Amino acid sequence: MNKNKILNNNSEIWNLIGSIHHSISLIRQQELKQQLKQHHIPIRQLYVLRAIRDLGPDVTLSDVAKRVERQPHVISRQTILMEKDGLIRRRRKTPKSNLLNLQITKKGLNIMEAAAESESIDVIFSSLSEKDKLLVKSALTNILIKVREFASSNIRAEVDLWLK
8 A cells, every 4th residue: 555545544534533523522412401401511511520520539620621631721711610500619729729629519420420321322332333342442542552652741641541
């Protein structure tokens, strides 16, 4: 196979991964509006809730920003809104500290639990056999391993979170 054909195939795969992610995110957001009628939550806030839960106690804005691949100021704005909605608590590490720790509230946990079920994701992935799912997961994990090899140390730490 010549180099141009390999580059085109790689580009097509990269574009497909992006299209799949974007399309499923839009469908998932639409589904969340229906699931959580009493409290609409944007999918990006659901990602923040998951990051806070996954990263554990004493998680900081910076930790969450790295995990969800956003700038800290973006996450700061999100967490202010999420605190007003009662989904999380933001606490200063010490009274004079600028460092904030984030905790999920009972309401936030309830929303995460309600949002955990996804008919759209189940239907979309039902097009794959269990064997196909294992192959896709393996292939994507291999890609992440290669990404880690090329990544700088701050990006490598983020990739390591996904490889766990």
